[in-house]
Amino acid sequence: MVMAPRHSRPLISLRPTNLPILSRSAATATTSSSSKLSGDISSVFPSLSGIASPPLPPRFAGLKKRLIHGYESQVKDSWHRLLIALQREGQEIKALGSSGIPELNFYDLNDVGKRTKFRDALHKRGVAVIRGVVSEKEALDWKELVQRYIRSNPSTRGFPSANPAVYELYWSPSQILARAHPNILEAQKFLMSHWRRTPSSTSSSNNSITATFISTSHPVAYADRLRIRQPGDSGFALGPHIDGGSCERWEENGYGLGGVYDSIFNGNWEQYDPWEMTCRVPVKFDLYSGPGGCSMYRMFQGWLAMSETGAGEGHLMVCPMLREATAYFLLRPFFEAVKGSVGEPGYLDAENWRLEERVSSVLQGAVPANGQELNAVLQPHLGLEDTMVHVPRVRPGDYVVWHCDSIHAVDKIHTGTSDSSVMYIPACPLTEANAEYLARQRERFAEGTPAPDFPTGEGESHHRGRLTPEYVMKNISLEAQRAMGLAPFDAEQKGIPERERSVLRRANEVLGFRGT
Secondary structure (H helix, E strand, C coil), X not given: CCCCCCCCCCXXXXXXXXXXXXXXXXXXXXXXXXXXXXXXXXXXXXXXXXXXXXXXXXXXXXHHHHHHCCCHHHHHHHHHHHHHHHHHHHHHHHHHHHHHXXXXXXXXXXXXXXXXXXXXXXXXXXEEEEECCCCXXXXXXXXXXXXXXXXXXXXXXXXXXXXXXXXXXXXXXHHHHHHHCHHHHHHHHHHHCCCECCCCCCCCXXXXXXXXXXXXXXXXXXXXXXXXXXXXXXXXXXXXXXXXCCHHHCCCCCHHHHCCCHHHHCCCHHHCCCCECHHHCCCCCCCCCCCCCCCCCCCEEEEEECCCECCCECCEEECCCHHHHHHHHHHHHHEEECCCCCCCCCCCCHHHEEECCCCCCCCCCCCCCCCEECCCCCCHHHCHHHHCEECCCECCCCEEEEXXXXXXXXXXXXXXXXXXXEEECCEXXXXXXXXXXXXXXXXXXXXXXCCCCXXXXXXXCCCCXXXXXXXXXXXXXXXXXHHCCCCCCCCCCCCCCHHHHHHHHHXXXXXXXXXX
């Protein structure tokens, strides 16, 4: 493992001389993202901040009318089919628990039989564990290194502020080395290979030239936070939620740009394919520049374990019914109960639900510039008290991932006896928009300030022990340098499809690597 120098001098202003300046499009995006307010992870979720959310403006009522206009009857019928499917899937999940979540050993990635079984389960559940992506020793060494980094830099911010569990760190040596690890990159390529390109997508945008600019064979790095949650913690009690925007999933200039959920809004949720990759390429995931709003296309959210952790020990929980749960929370705003309330007999019966008679602006749990939150009152048919299950017990070096639409949460209280520690490392494909983000992120890396999607501030710009881009480029692989936007992609390599070659050339242009 490459170890960071223990006493590297603080970095005030650094731009590696061999890196290009930002392209015009990336520079423009930098300006728009620099207005994000300072904060921490609680800035993203009203349930953590305790700040009440105002009602959505009336324009959202008009949006809801437009989304299902002409399909009202089909949507109503599909809702009834969906409630039956949810009941069936909920019973299955309750019976299976954590055992229904697929697992695969990293060294079995090339075992065809095991891969096939894993693929089928992943497509159904939307969540998985890859065992032993890095060695336990290496993962534990990274935890020790980041703890030393935190102790050396007492100004490091986190949430909760009095006893942090989630740290506002993006450029610690441990995080950079983990993102650069060849096994992490290999696991990401393997996981993203389970997405597919479907020519028959209903989206007109899906047939555009832009939608073809995507490569799952060239993962790009997304700088995210880390978590070291101590026993007894109840502050980081993040309930069921979905990342990647909230209101944007309904908005025409958000996910609507790719028609991602058209089949759901047209009353045919069974035809919705969560794994179709090109429809998400033109999507604007963050329309409100909220602190923590993700503007990058992340196929999988994920983290690398730095501790042994299981149920009740500050662990991850997921709702492993990907298609049905997605269809439900998207359709929920169009329906209302005829009578009764949660917990009363007959309240959940299909006959007790109808399309809103007076269309409201409500999108349950969605707040502009915040994450999408869910609960048993707002989304009662999901049965979250039974369908949120823990991922299997993990050991240091295991890689846990979940689909970008998956509902997930963490234990409200950490009842274990040791820390629950992870580094958040999502799996992101190479697209033009992701390359633009990578260029902006590269600038923040050089400065030591928070990554573009996250609350602003001086971050780690004065932190002792932070790695510089020059140091990194001398000590990580060429593939990892490319993933971080520090080196051009090889667009002239032999044997790759012309479509892939075009993606690499365009990414190099966006990153400022001309003539490569």
